[in-house]
Amino acid sequence: MCYHSKTMIRTSIVLTPALHQRLKMAADYESRTLTEVINNLLDTALESQEQVRLQRTYQALKKVQGICKADLSDASSTIDNVLYGENGAWQGQPDR
Numbered sequence: 001m002c003y004h005s006k007t008m009i010r011t012s013i014v015l016t017p018a019l020h021q022r023l024k025m026a027a028d029y030e031s032r033t034l035t036e037v038i039n040n041l042l043d044t045a046l047e048s049q050e051q052v053r054l055q056r057t058y059q060a061l062k063k064v065q066g067i068c069k070a071d072l073s074d075a076s077s078t079i080d081n082v083l084y085g086e087n088g089a090w091q092g093q094p095d096r
Helices: 017-030 034-064 075-084
Strands: none
Touching (some): 017 034
């Protein structure tokens, strides 16, 4: 990855000395800057978390799949019956 200062946001974080040393060692080993290593690690970790969230969402949607017994019809073709039919929504409502 190539990072340009015009598209980056400078921020401060607090690291333990041991974590800072490990990150510096990783940067040296990979011949990259500390910024590049941290950005890559954070991007990878966040992408992994987002994938887990998406999987959970899809699992939840799969559980509710098929709960509705009848297909939903086009509301524009049934609206009069829904509102004014024998069991329509307006039944039993006092005039206002």
